[in-house]
Amino acid sequence: MTILDKIVANKRVELESYKQALPLEVLKMVPNFSRECLSMKQALVNSDTGIIAEFKRRSPSRGFIHEGADVQLIVGGYEKNGASAISILADKDFFAGGPMDMQLARNTVTNTPLLFKEFVTDEYQLYLAKASGADAVLLIASVLEQAVCNRFASLAKDLGLEVLLELHTQEEIAYVQPNVDMVGINNRNLKTFEVDLNESIKLCSLVPESYVKIAESGLNSPETVKLLRQKGFSGFLMGEYFMKKQDPAEALNRFIKSLKL
Numbered sequence: 001m002t003i004l005d006k007i008v009a010n011k012r013v014e015l016e017s018y019k020q021a022l023p024l025e026v027l028k029m030v031p032n033f034s035r036e037c038l039s040m041k042q043a044l045v046n047s048d049t050g051i052i053a054e055f056k057r058r059s060p061s062r063g064f065i066h067e068g069a070d071v072q073l074i075v076g077g078y079e080k081n082g083a084s085a086i087s088i089l090a091d092k093d094f095f096a097g098g099p100m101d102m103q104l105a106r107n108t109v110t111n112t113p114l115l116f117k118e119f120v121t122d123e124y125q126l127y128l129a130k131a132s133g134a135d136a137v138l139l140i141a142s143v144l145e146q147a148v149c150n151r152f153a154s155l156a157k158d159l160g161l162e163v164l165l166e167l168h169t170q171e172e173i174a175y176v177q178p179n180v181d182m183v184g185i186n187n188r189n190l191k192t193f194e195v196d197l198n199e200s201i202k203l204c205s206l207v208p209e210s211y212v213k214i215a216e217s218g219l220n221s222p223e224t225v226k227l228l229r230q231k232g233f234s235g236f237l238m239g240e241y242f243m244k245k246q247d248p249a250e251a252l253n254r255f256i257k258s259l260k261l
Contacts, residue, residue, distance in 0.1 A: 003060045003193065004119075007094050008143055011121050014092055018099070019124055027131040032106060037135040037160045040085045040113035041181045041212050044235040047084035049259050051225075052115065052214065053252050054239030055105065056089035057096040061193045064096070066243045071101045072108040077249020078242075079112045082256050087115040087237055090132075099132040106133025115164060119143055126156050136162040138184070141172040153179035164214065173206055182235065183207050188217035197224070201231045222258040 001009075027033060044050050055074055058064040071088070078086050088105050089097040105114055116134035118125055121143060129137045137156050139149055153163045162181040167173060168189060176183060185200045185207075195218035204213050214235035215228045225236050238255075245251040 003094075004142070007060070007091065007119050008121055010093055011091075011119050015122050015124060018128065022128070022131075024124065024127055027127045030131040032103070032133040033127075033131045035133070037162065038111075038113040040115060040136040040162050040164070043084050043113050044182070044212050044214070047234075049082065049225075049256050050084050050214075050229070050233070050235045051082070051252065051256060051259075052085045052087050052235055052237040053078040053083040053242055053248070054087035054089065054117065054237060055097075055101065055248075056117075056239045056243055058094075059240065060094045062240065065240055066248070067096075069243065069248075071104045074243075074248050075105045076108045077247075078252055079109045081249050081253040083112060083252060084235070085113040085115060085136075087117045087239065088134075089239070090116055090118045090129075099128055102129070102132035102134055113162075116161075120152060123152060123155055126152060126159060126161065130159045130161060134161060136164055136181070138164050138166060140166045141175040142166075142168050146175055149175050150177055150179070153177065166216065167203060167207075170203060170206060173203075176207060176211065180211065182212040182214055184214040184216045184235075184237065185233075186216040187219070197228070201228070204228075204232045222255065222261075225259060 116129035
């Protein structure tokens, strides 16, 4: 069983506890559920850096990266220091996050789009994302059957959320459809957790130009970001690079300054 298989299997158990504590009728009454979402897609199109700064405390491959990290302190710094968008890892058991991190981030950040970064396997998670204050939600093609992914994307749009579709293989390009706003290409294979930029560049060239393309994982230098921008990417999702530093927001500040040199 791969790490991805374990995460998805565990997700079903994790969601049952959320559904009992926060049924749909309760989520729909939360103030954030009726707020108008910011456009992550437009924020990336308008940005000269395209950095999506991620908040995460740990990962399955690395263990704890920044144990005890304060989400409000860090995302507030991300916004102040120029993040085009902010990603919040909301998985509990493997990444030490949760919907409360999204809610706290939304309470702190007012002008920067927030991405609900989760392993979505149930439409309930889309309602949870909306109620928690997200502006966009991640759907991972390798986790979902195509028909299910299409249905989730349609529901997300009905809820006012933008959709970031994550691809890993050429075959998954078939998942790209009108309800998708952004296409993410993960440089890290979620089954082996190995990074391959060349594969991402090849995949990027096959995605229709009308979609905003985002490079995810394994980004660790301004030179890499500049190269990927030349190859057609507009967004660059970076988490571990910033979160492993004592001051993630200052690390973002320095990175953006290096990009502009």
